[in-house]
Amino acid sequence: MDxxxxxxxxxxxxxxxxxxxxxxxxxxxxxxxVNPTCGDEVTLRVRVGDGTIDDVSxxxxxxxxxxxxxxxxxxxVVGHTVDEALGTMDAFVELMQGRGQVEPDEDVLEDxxxxxxxxxxxxxxKCALLGWMAFKDALAQTPHGDRAAKTVID
Amino acid sequence: MSTTLPGTADSLPLDVAAVRADFPILSRTVRDGKPLxxxxxxxxxxxxxxxxxxxxxxxxxANAAVHRGAHQLAEEATDAYEDxxxxxxxxxxxxxxxxxxxxxxxxxxxxxxxxMSNAATAGPEMERFTLAPGDEVVVTEMEHHANLVPWQQLCxxxxxxxxxxxxxxxGRLDLSNLGELVNERTxxxxxxxxxxxxxxxxxxxxxxxxxxxxxxxxxxxxxQSVPHAPVDLHELDVxxxxxxxxxxxxxxxxxxxxxxxxxxDAMPPFLTGGSMIEMVRMESSxxxxxxxxxxxxxxxxxxxxxxxxxxxxxxxxGMDRVAAHEHVLTERALAGLAGLPGVRVIxxxxxxxxxxxxxxxxxGVHPHDAGQVLDSLGIxxxxxxxxxxxxxxxxxxxxxxxxxxxxxxxxxxxxxxVEGVREAQRFFGVR
Numbered sequence: 001m002d003x004x005x006x007x008x009x010x011x012x013x014x015x016x017x018x019x020x021x022x023x024x025x026x027x028x029x030x031x032x033x034v035n036p037t038c039g040d041e042v043t044l045r046v047r048v049g050d051g052t053i054d055d056v057s058x059x060x061x062x063x064x065x066x067x068x069x070x071x072x073x074x075x076x077v078v079g080h081t082v083d084e085a086l087g088t089m090d091a092f093v094e095l096m097q098g099r100g101q102v103e104p105d106e107d108v109l110e111d112x113x114x115x116x117x118x119x120x121x122x123x124x125x126k127c128a129l130l131g132w133m134a135f136k137d138a139l140a141q142t143p144h145g146d147r148a149a150k151t152v153i154d
Numbered sequence: 155m156s157t158t159l160p161g162t163a164d165s166l167p168l169d170v171a172a173v174r175a176d177f178p179i180l181s182r183t184v185r186d187g188k189p190l191x192x193x194x195x196x197x198x199x200x201x202x203x204x205x206x207x208x209x210x211x212x213x214x215x216a217n218a219a220v221h222r223g224a225h226q227l228a229e230e231a232t233d234a235y236e237d238x239x240x241x242x243x244x245x246x247x248x249x250x251x252x253x254x255x256x257x258x259x260x261x262x263x264x265x266x267x268x269x270m271s272n273a274a275t276a277g278p279e280m281e282r283f284t285l286a287p288g289d290e291v292v293v294t295e296m297e298h299h300a301n302l303v304p305w306q307q308l309c310x311x312x313x314x315x316x317x318x319x320x321x322x323x324x325g326r327l328d329l330s331n332l333g334e335l336v337n338e339r340t341x342x343x344x345x346x347x348x349x350x351x352x353x354x355x356x357x358x359x360x361x362x363x364x365x366x367x368x369x370x371x372x373x374x375x376x377x378q379s380v381p382h383a384p385v386d387l388h389e390l391d392v393x394x395x396x397x398x399x400x401x402x403x404x405x406x407x408x409x410x411x412x413x414x415x416x417x418x419d420a421m422p423p424f425l426t427g428g429s430m431i432e433m434v435r436m437e438s439s440x441x442x443x444x445x446x447x448x449x450x451x452x453x454x455x456x457x458x459x460x461x462x463x464x465x466x467x468x469x470x471x472g473m474d475r476v477a478a479h480e481h482v483l484t485e486r487a488l489a490g491l492a493g494l495p496g497v498r499v500i501x502x503x504x505x506x507x508x509x510x511x512x513x514x515x516x517x518g519v520h521p522h523d524a525g526q527v528l529d530s531l532g533i534x535x536x537x538x539x540x541x542x543x544x545x546x547x548x549x550x551x552x553x554x555x556x557x558x559x560x561x562x563x564x565x566x567x568x569x570x571x572v573e574g575v576r577e578a579q580r581f582f583g584v585r
Contacts, residue, residue, distance in 0.1 A: 003530045003581060007523075012582075038522060038538035039552050061552050063522035064582075127522065 006121065007064065010072075010114035015064040020074030024057035029141035033134040035126050040066050044134035048142045053077045053085050056135065065115075065124050070131030072111045077135065082144045086151065088112075089132055093153055096125045129153055168471060168479040170564040176202035176467075177562050188532025191567045196350050196378065196511045196558030197536050198400045201460075205403055208463035209456045219452045221429055235455050238462030239445075242410060245465040246376075246395075247386030252418065254411040254448040255458055259377045260300040262396035262411035263344070265448060266373060267304040268424040270342070271311055276422050282371070283421060285341055287313035292336055292343045292370075294319040294327055295548050298350050299541045301375040301396075305344055314341070321548050325352040325501040332364050340370040347379035347395075351542045351556065352501030353484070353511040355379070358390045366391075371417070377401055381468075382509055382560070383477040387412050399457060404464035408457035411448070418444035425450040468561075476561045480510040483559040483568050487512045490572035496584060497575060500549050510559035513540070516575060518584035521553040527578035528555070533571055 027045035034041040040062030047055040056074045060067070076092075077085035091108045092115075100120035104113040118124050133153055140149035174180050177200050184190050192200060212234055218227035220235045240250045256262045273283035285291070291305045295318050309316040317335055320328040327345075336343055343365045348355045358374060365372045373394040379385050381402035387395050394417070399408035413421070423430055423441055427450040432440040441447045468476065485505045491497050496517035502508045516524050525537035536556040539546045546552060557571050579585035 003527060006526065007581070039543060039546065040522075041552075063520035065522070121526075124522070124526070 002117075005117040006124075008114040008117065010111050011064060011068040011118075014068035014071040014111065018067060018071040020056055020058070020071065020078065022057055023059050024055060027055070027057070027138075028143075029138035029145065031134040031137035031141075033130055033137065035062070035066070035130055037126070038063070040127065040130060042066070042070060042131055042134050044070070044131060044138050046135060046138040046142065048082060048139070048144050051081050051083075051144060053080055053082065058131065058134070060131075062130065063124075063127055065118055065127040066130045069112075069115060069128040070134075072115075073131045073135055076110060076112060082139065082147075085135075085139075086147055089136065089151070092132060093129065095119060096128050166475075168475045168561060170479070170562065173202075173471070173562050174564070176204065178203065178206075180562060184532050184534075185530055188530075191531075191533040191570050193557040193559065193563065193567065193571060194534045194536050195381075195401070195560035195563075196540075196556060198406065199381065199403050199560055200562065201403055201405070201464075202467055204467050205405070205460050205463045209405060209460040212456050212459040217456070220455055221446065222452075231455060234459050234462075235453070238458045241462045242465050245469060246380060246397075246410075246412065247388045248412055249415070251443075251445060252387075252412055252415050254413065254418070254445040255453055256396075256409040256411050256448075257407055257454065258400070258409035259375065259396040259398040260304075260409075262394075262409055263301055263304045263373065263375070265411055265424045266394055266413075266421075267308040269421045269448075270308060272422045272424065274312060279420070280422060282341075282369070285309070285312035285314040288339060289314040289341045290317055290337070290339045291315070292317050292319070292340055292345075294345045294356075295321045296325075296327065296349045296352060296354065296542065296545045297344070297346055298375065298377070299543070300377075301344050301346060301373075302544070305342070315339075319345070321352075321545065324503070325349070325354050325549070327354065327356050329360060332360060336361070336364045336368060336370060338368050340365070340368055342371045342373065344373040344375070346375040346377075347385070348376075348382070348509045348511075349501070349542075349545070350378050350511055350558075351513050351540050351545055351554065353509045353513075354502055355507040355509055357507070358392055362391050378509060378511065382473075382480055384473040393417055399461040399464065402461075402464055403467060404461035405457040407454050408461050410461075413444070415444070418448070423447050423450070427451055429453070471561065479561055480559050481505055483563055483565065484508065484510045484512060486565055486568045487557060487559070487571065490568065491575065494572065494575060494579070496579060500551060500554050511556060512558070513554040513556040514575075515551050515554055516578060516584070519578050519582045521555045523582060524555045524575065524578040527581050528571070528574045531570070531574045531577065533567075533574050535571070 030045045042060030044058040216230040218231040220232040243250045273280035374392040376397045380397040395412040400406040430450040521537040
């Protein structure tokens, strides 16, 4: 196995220098998610103004994959409309659940393409999706949350 | 059994090479041709050829539903099933009628917990099994979820109070408040013989003695002790004990609940239905004596035969020899990991009263990530909380990496582990 394929430099960079970390006020939705097999956890807040994701803030502890994925998440959704953010989420979930068979679109997923190697390891897919589960759940609590509430990540 | 068993004279150390030859899976490679280094026997063990053969031979020659039917296969299958029970009973110092086959140890604990629930609606003769508000159940902070959650649930159903022994910073059971914790209100004390995380071996004697004084029942989680060291349940004098086949070279889907005969005789059933009855009428039924009373439905059979073969295999090698071998591996692992700056073992640092589960954390490298590096080297370990979440919280860590050893591991694999941890530190740039 090629470790570097899974732990791309981008992932390690986000892990060591996470973007957007810390819980901030005000917020419109908050979610606590835990991975029951390993105990990794994240608390994530989302602030939505006028159909746009104004802020995503989070705290948590977990492996490099879960922490880096949440850091990348903030880059991908903050400043974007709710619809764009959910589209990006769908693309990331598709990539992660594709067992390494899905070709990621860098225009959509930006640094998220680095997780393509993780998708080959089923046990780690949940790590990469932990923050996104929290994002979806937090968003569903906001007035813009209808579609988020209907989306299922499993 | 056609396979020659390695080393039978007690004075000889275990012949690991000969043992390994009995385990086909150990010769496979993983992750691009790396030899498999299997250090996850605490989760599940691998199976030797004699166990695989016994199961297959049973299925090819004698398979039938046991304890029903009078044809020849039914007779032979029942004999094989009961013969396995007898050999397993002897292996743990019990008699056959005291062993109930379950699907795993978790089911064994639940069987007792639900039987105690069911006792609440039975007559006054069930008093010693019943729980009510004011009664107490005592567990420990180092339990596997399997010996914690069923008792939490029982307490919620009955209004009883759950209490627990604490764990010291070194990872030992804190028995300093034994006299207060186990008291006249205590109905059950459930505790592990050997921690699946810390490796700590808990001496049952003081707990059993105190429980007897106050009339409380005891249940021993022997999942991590029976596979790894000689265990005599009569000598330990516990009331109940559970262990799992798949952790001791046997198939999954077979576990054992031990209960002192007198208690099994008195205890109401958990699951009801076929096999466990004495007389059935439309209005009501009476139940068979134990162990059948607790084995409703057609039981797992080839799995029981497999567990019988597994105890034969272990007995032929000798559990003293197995324990001594694991002691050597554990000592080497503890020494090797202690020599790595930034690595901290969670559990006793020495090998006294300690089994071969070695859990640790690496500064700056999450256990998942350390496990991934080890996996890339072909080394299979467990990462996470190992179904002992409260214990991890108590030890101040969210998760650990756990290496667990068995009779088929050799010292070179321990060295590979230590070198692999060093590699994880290098990869993540913390050393």
